[in-house]
Amino acid sequence: MDNALAANHTHEAGETHEHVFVPQHRHHFETEQQQREAGTFGMWLFLLTEIMFFGGMFFAYLLYRNWYNPAFVAASNQLSIPLGAFNTAVLIGSGFFMALAVWAAEVRKKSLLVLFLAITTLLGFTFLGVKYVEYHEKWEKHHIPGEHFDVSEFVNPKAFGLKETPLAPDMAAKTQVFFSLYFAMTGMHALHMIIGIVLLFWLMYRSQRGDFSSGYVAPIENFGLYWHFVDIVWIFLFPLLYLINRHP
Amino acid sequence: MSEHHDPSNVTNPEHAEHHIVGPKTYIIIFATLLTFTGLTVAAAFVNLGIFNPIVALLIASIKAVIVMLFFMHVYYQSKLVKMTVVAGFFTFLILITMTLTDYISRAWGMW
Amino acid sequence: MSTTIVRLPDQATAQMPKRSYLNNEHGLLSWLLTGDHKRIAILYLISISFFFLLGGIFAGLIRLELLTPQPDLMASDTYNKMFTMHGVVMIFLFLVPSVPATLGNFLIPIMIGAKDLAFPKINLLSWYLYMVGGVLTLAALVLGGVDTGWTFTTPLSTHYLNTNVVTAATAIFIAGFASIFTGLNFIVTIHRMRAPGMTWFRMPLFVWANYAASILMVLGTPVLAITLVLVALERTIGIGVFDPTKGGDPLLFQHLFWFYSHPAVYIMILPGMGVISEVISTFSRKRVFGYTAVAFSSVAIALFGFFVWAHHMFIMGVSNYSALVFSLLTMLVAVPSAIKVFNWSFTLQKGSITFETPMLYAFAFIGLFTIGGMTGVFLGSLGMDIHLTETYFIVAHFHFVMVGGMLMAFLAGIHFWWPKMTGRMYPESFSKLSAVTSFIGFNLTFMPQFVLGYLGMPRRYHAYPAEYQVLNVLSTAGATVLGIGFLLPLLYLGWSLKYGKIAGNNPWQATGLEWQIQSPPLTENFTEIPVIDYEAYDYEWLAHKTEQEVTVG
Numbered sequence: 029m030d031n032a033l034a035a036n037h038t039h040e041a042g043e044t045h046e047h048v049f050v051p052q053h054r055h056h057f058e059t060e061q062q063q064r065e066a067g068t069f070g071m072w073l074f075l076l077t078e079i080m081f082f083g084g085m086f087f088a089y090l091l092y093r094n095w096y097n098p099a100f101v102a103a104s105n106q107l108s109i110p111l112g113a114f115n116t117a118v119l120i121g122s123g124f125f126m127a128l129a130v131w132a133a134e135v136r137k138k139s140l141l142v143l144f145l146a147i148t149t150l151l152g153f154t155f156l157g158v159k160y161v162e163y164h165e166k167w168e169k170h171h172i173p174g175e176h177f178d179v180s181e182f183v184n185p186k187a188f189g190l191k192e193t194p195l196a197p198d199m200a201a202k203t204q205v206f207f208s209l210y211f212a213m214t215g216m217h218a219l220h221m222i223i224g225i226v227l228l229f230w231l232m233y234r235s236q237r238g239d240f241s242s243g244y245v246a247p248i249e250n251f252g253l254y255w256h257f258v259d260i261v262w263i264f265l266f267p268l269l270y271l272i273n274r275h276p
Numbered sequence: 277m278s279e280h281h282d283p284s285n286v287t288n289p290e291h292a293e294h295h296i297v298g299p300k301t302y303i304i305i306f307a308t309l310l311t312f313t314g315l316t317v318a319a320a321f322v323n324l325g326i327f328n329p330i331v332a333l334l335i336a337s338i339k340a341v342i343v344m345l346f347f348m349h350v351y352y353q354s355k356l357v358k359m360t361v362v363a364g365f366f367t368f369l370i371l372i373t374m375t376l377t378d379y380i381s382r383a384w385g386m387w
Numbered sequence: 388m389s390t391t392i393v394r395l396p397d398q399a400t401a402q403m404p405k406r407s408y409l410n411n412e413h414g415l416l417s418w419l420l421t422g423d424h425k426r427i428a429i430l431y432l433i434s435i436s437f438f439f440l441l442g443g444i445f446a447g448l449i450r451l452e453l454l455t456p457q458p459d460l461m462a463s464d465t466y467n468k469m470f471t472m473h474g475v476v477m478i479f480l481f482l483v484p485s486v487p488a489t490l491g492n493f494l495i496p497i498m499i500g501a502k503d504l505a506f507p508k509i510n511l512l513s514w515y516l517y518m519v520g521g522v523l524t525l526a527a528l529v530l531g532g533v534d535t536g537w538t539f540t541t542p543l544s545t546h547y548l549n550t551n552v553v554t555a556a557t558a559i560f561i562a563g564f565a566s567i568f569t570g571l572n573f574i575v576t577i578h579r580m581r582a583p584g585m586t587w588f589r590m591p592l593f594v595w596a597n598y599a600a601s602i603l604m605v606l607g608t609p610v611l612a613i614t615l616v617l618v619a620l621e622r623t624i625g626i627g628v629f630d631p632t633k634g635g636d637p638l639l640f641q642h643l644f645w646f647y648s649h650p651a652v653y654i655m656i657l658p659g660m661g662v663i664s665e666v667i668s669t670f671s672r673k674r675v676f677g678y679t680a681v682a683f684s685s686v687a688i689a690l691f692g693f694f695v696w697a698h699h700m701f702i703m704g705v706s707n708y709s710a711l712v713f714s715l716l717t718m719l720v721a722v723p724s725a726i727k728v729f730n731w732s733f734t735l736q737k738g739s740i741t742f743e744t745p746m747l748y749a750f751a752f753i754g755l756f757t758i759g760g761m762t763g764v765f766l767g768s769l770g771m772d773i774h775l776t777e778t779y780f781i782v783a784h785f786h787f788v789m790v791g792g793m794l795m796a797f798l799a800g801i802h803f804w805w806p807k808m809t810g811r812m813y814p815e816s817f818s819k820l821s822a823v824t825s826f827i828g829f830n831l832t833f834m835p836q837f838v839l840g841y842l843g844m845p846r847r848y849h850a851y852p853a854e855y856q857v858l859n860v861l862s863t864a865g866a867t868v869l870g871i872g873f874l875l876p877l878l879y880l881g882w883s884l885k886y887g888k889i890a891g892n893n894p895w896q897a898t899g900l901e902w903q904i905q906s907p908p909l910t911e912n913f914t915e916i917p918v919i920d921y922e923a924y925d926y927e928w929l930a931h932k933t934e935q936e937v938t939v940g
Contacts, residue, residue: 056502056911057580061294065354066505066579072357073571073605076364081609083368084643085617088628090372091379096634109317116313124306127297127347134296173633174625202634208626212617256347260340266313267332271320275328356578367606370693374713375642378697381708 052244064246071250075257078220082261085213089268092205099202102182102192103210104272106171108162112270115158116262122151123259126252133248138241141248142232148255149228152221159218166207173208210269217265220258227251295352305346312339392670392741393894395812401889403810407907422507423910428493429808430514431484436877438480438521443873445473450832450866453859458850466849467534468550472524474537475555479562480521482793483651486658487604488517488569490800491597493808495573497901498591500582500919502911505575513568520562527554536847538648541629541640545621553622556615563608566654570604573597582900584919588682591899591923592675595682596661599689603650603657606693611647614640638704645696653692656756656788657685659796660727663749666799667731669897670746671738674924677730684723684730691720701772710769717767724760728753743895744815747822748799755791755829759784762837777847780840783833791829798822798876805880806890810907813887817879825872831865898929 057063093100129144170178182200185192195203231251234240240248316335324331345351350361395401408425418426449469452460461469492510496503504510527533533555535544544552577598581590618640620626627633629640668675675681697705697713705713731753740746762784765771775781805813835858840846844855851859893902900919904912921928 056507057505058916062579064294066575068353069357069360069579070506070509070571070575072360073574074567076360076367077567077571077605077609079364079368079609080371080606081613083371084610084613084646086368087372087375087643088617088639091375091636091639092634099634109320113313113317117310120306120309120313123343123347124302124309127302127305128299131297131299131302172624173627204627205634208628208633208635212620212626212628216613216616253348256343259347260343263339263343264333264336267316267320267336271316271332273328274320275323364606367693371610371646374694374697375639375646377712378638378642378705378709381706 052246067246067250068253071253075253078257082213082216085209085216086264086268089209089213092202092209093268093272096199096202096205098195099182099199100206101273102185102195102200103171103203103206104269105192105274106169106181107210107270108165109270109274111158111162112266115155116266118151118155118158119259119262122148122155123256125151126255130245130249130252133235133240133245136241136243138235138238141235141240145228145232145235149225149232152225152228156218156221156225159214163211166211171203171207173204173211177204177207179203213265213269217258217261220261224251224255224258227254295349297346297349297352301346305342308342309339391743392672392739392896393743393812393815394891394896395888395894396891398888401891403889404905404907406909407810407905408910409810409907411910420511422503422511424492424496424504424507424510425808425908425910427507427510427514428489428491431488431492431517434514434518434521435481435484435489438476439873440877442473442476442481443870445469445476447866447870449473450863452849453851454863456851456853456856456859461849463849464534465532467536467847468532470847471533471536472528475524475533475559477789478537478651478655479559480517480524482655482789483562483566483604484517484569485655485793485797486662486800487566487573487597487600487654488513490593490662490797490804491573491658492569494804494901495594495597496576496580497904497908497912498594498899499577499580499585500900500913500917501576501580502913502916504572505580506572509568510572513565513572516561516568517565520558520560520565523554523558523561527551527558530554538644539615539618539640540644541618541621541637542631545618545629553619556619560612560615563612566604567608570601570608573601574605577601582917582919588679589919589921589923590682591661592664592678592681592685593658593661596657596659596664596685599685600654600657602686602689603654603692607647607650607654610643611651614643614647638700641700641703642697645699646693649696649699650689650692652785652788653688655793657688659752659793659800660685662796662800662803663731663752664727665897665899666745666749666803667734668924669803669895670743670749671735671740672926673734673738674922674926675730676733676736677726678923680726681730684726687723688720691716691723695720695767698767698772701769702776714767714769714772718764721760721764728757728760742819743802744813744818744822745799745803747819747826748795748802751822751826751829752792752795752799755787755795759787759789759791762787775840777845778840779836779844779846782846783836783840786833786836791833794873795825798825801876801880803895804901805883806894807901807906807908809884809887810890811883811887812890812894813876813883814879817875821872821875821879824875825869828865828868828870828872832862832869833865835859835861835865896926896929896933898924898926 052063053060054063057066125144125147129141129148132141132144166172169181170176179197179200181188181190182192182195182203183197185194228251231240231248234247312335316332319331319335320328322328344361350358408423411423412421418430421427421430448460449466452458452466452469458466492504530551533548533550533552535548535550535552539552539556577590577594617626617628621629627635629635629637631637664675664681695713695717697709698717701710701714762780766775766781766784802813802818805811839855839858839862842855844851890906892905895902900917901908903917
């Protein structure tokens with residue numbers, strides 16, 4: 029969001045400030061509080077666009093899951109629940125430390141703030157690492173949509189030592205739709221994580237410098253909103269992608 | 277003109293007092309979220325028929341609402357922010373329901 | 388009835404203000420790195436004028452090709468690229484940002500008594516994103532063009548065409564974020580930065596209209612963005628979300644696309660309606676009739692706009708029941724639109740009407756928009772739609788709304804606020820000539836297309852049966868006149884920058900806050916934050932105020 033660096037505005041002659049001047053306060057806002065609330069509101073509006081951005085894919089998922097339910101079940105059962113659940117916990121933990129970071133900034137504890145941001149980043153990397161392992165497995169099994177997509181595992185699961193019920197070839201082909209959505213949704217989510225981690229490094233650098241330990245918490249707070257939103261997307265992705273018809 | 281003007285008065289009725297949430301709340305929330313994660317995995321292995329996806333979505337929604345209310349501080353925010361969040365999900369619901377009118381009714385009962 | 392209300396200062400002694408946003412800082416960098424909403428508005432104005440010119444050239448070439456029934460000017464695939472680029476440039480690079488990013492950027496903070504938009508850096512970022520989108524569009528053009536039509540319909544865009552779809556999609560994706568940021572900035576500013584006393588129902592209707600459009604930008608545009616991402620992924624790595632051979636549904640693309648692109652129509656027209664409210668009120672010296680109704684009708688249009696998109700898809704294979712629902716909901720949009728037109732007409736009743744150029748454009752808007760809107764109701768009716776869709780009737784319909792409506796409103800607004808933006812008046816006689824010329828040219832261009840469409844001439848073909856030629860020749864002739872009508876302002880507005888009469892603060896004797904400060908305004912608009920203690924469009928307040936002051940402002 030509009031992170032005000034040190035205010036570098038020229039004062040018009042005759043301009044008077046009736047209120048206490050704080051460095052992050054930008055000239056065109058009447059009060060610092062007004063600025064902070066505007067920033068939060070702006071961030072929420074941005075998250076609104078994110079809801080709609082992911083919304084398009086969630087609708088596509090809803091539609092095809094109903095059309096090609098057997099294919100979705102079979103393909104979903106190829107995903108690893110332990111890895112997915114672990115990643116969910118990692119991401120919730122990362123959100124937890126992000127929330128703590130906001131608190132540390134509010135109570136102006138610089139070293140705690142940097143520490144919590146660092147843990148948040150670390151957990152973010154853990155999540156991406158696990159995601160890489162999962163993607164790599166799909167690559168080896170030829171489950172990446174495109175020219176090399178291979179359905180044999182779904183047509184003839186016994187040959188691969190799987191207990192799934194075999195799918196008719198035309199339904200098995202529809203597993204590609206599942207994996208298209210899987211990669212589009214988790215990929216878009218991972219992209220948001222990567223952007224978030226880049227921002228986290230920048231925030232850590234600035235926290236280290238002491239920018240956010242004197243009562244100026246808006247950037248930390250607003251980034252926190254973004255990071256929690258990315259969490260929420262995953263909270264929905266996990267049951268929708270990993271947990272279809274797992275019962276025997 | 278400006279002698280009537282009080283800068284602290286420019287905040288709107290949409291304004292809410294700033295509230296600092298402490299670590300204690302966050303720990304409770306964190307534990308709750310982990311519990312629900314376990315719950316949703318467990319629920320997936322129980323055959324509930326048509327209710328399986330409904331339960332999964334319900335738990336996910338509860339988790340999302342908890343994250344929004346406390347981690348994202350919506351609970352302590354102004355009505356304006358609450359409205360904004362609701363507006364987002366409302367528009368998403370429009371997208372879903374209105375598009376579904378087409379897909380559901382293309383061939384009744386066969387979709 | 389007086390013939391004019393223009394009250395210019397004595398030109399012998401009038402002076403431009405010594406300091407204004409235009410000369411506060413110097414050098415190219417002071418423009419390219421500015422945070423000032425007024426300077427960003429000027430940057431936007433220059434860039435969208437360029438793209439309008441570009442889109443206009445494409446339109447001219449299309450009309451030239453259609454002069455004769457045979458394909459003689461260009462090859463058929465070149466023609467396809469022409470109308471695609473015309474649509475992409477005009478919609479995403481001109482119409483969507485036209486009024487909000489220029490007039491809205493310039494005026495919204497001033498109208499609500501703020502020093503700037505809430506996020507000046509994001510505002511500047513929005514312009515840069517727009518420019519990146521524009522440059523990528525030009526790149527797609529130079530690399531060989533796109534020929535999918537501006538709708539990028541799958542599977543045509545994903546499987547059958549080997550043109551620069553991905554480049555163009557990226558361009559639109561990025562330009563989309565420019566419009567999201569503009570909308571986001573407006574919403575925050577309008578909610579958070581209104582001056583003391585500026586309640587919601589004291590805001591000018593221009594602000595209301597832009598607010599409604601901003602909501603659409605924020606909620607609609609991201610759906611287009613994800614749709615284009617999926618199209619690009621399908622082209623590049625072959626995922627199967629829209630691909631019927633893999634089990635995807637091409638209609639899903641259209642649902643998602645029109646979920647944005649129908650509200651986008653209201654993104655384009657709503658700010659124009661805001662302009663018309665201001666102009667009509669000022670030049671009839673009356674408060675807009677039914678202020679509250681007009682304000683709420685803007686919001687209602689924005690809301691209903693999300694419920695009607697499938698009327699673009701009636702013949703594409705959506706379910707008949709669903710089509711019925713969407714057809715009925717489409718009729719709903721006519722209600723708030725009619726409220727606006729009727730209220731403007733009632734504003735005129737017993738007003739002291741004068742016929743300055745902005746008012747002429749506003750009259751053109753009301754007439755042409757009404758025709759465009761009514762034909763929209765035809766097209767929203769299921770039976771008629773089957774006959775008329777994908778013909779020139781559709782082309783005529785949306786050009787009546789977009790060119791006859793939005794472009795006329797844009798020109799009305801540019802003329803109306805030109806003295807405020809530049810401090811100088813445009814030449815009145817020339818501008819009246821251009822208003823009349825474009826009105827005549829417009830009708831000559833697009834009226835015959837209604838008939839052509841009704842007779843069955845399909846859109847997007849470069850050749851047609853010989854019996855359609857008379858009407859096509861009329862249309863091409865009209866396009867020439869229209870082109871002159873649009874070129875004239877470019878010339879005389881440029882001329883007026885240096886030689887125009889000095890306008891003074893309030894040449895129109897209008898009531899908006901923007902007219903109570905100097906023209907061109909100071910960098911932060913107000914020397915003191917104003918306290919608003921009067922309603923919008925209160926001409927008695929203005930007369931009273933003017934009596935008491937020797938020099939206005």
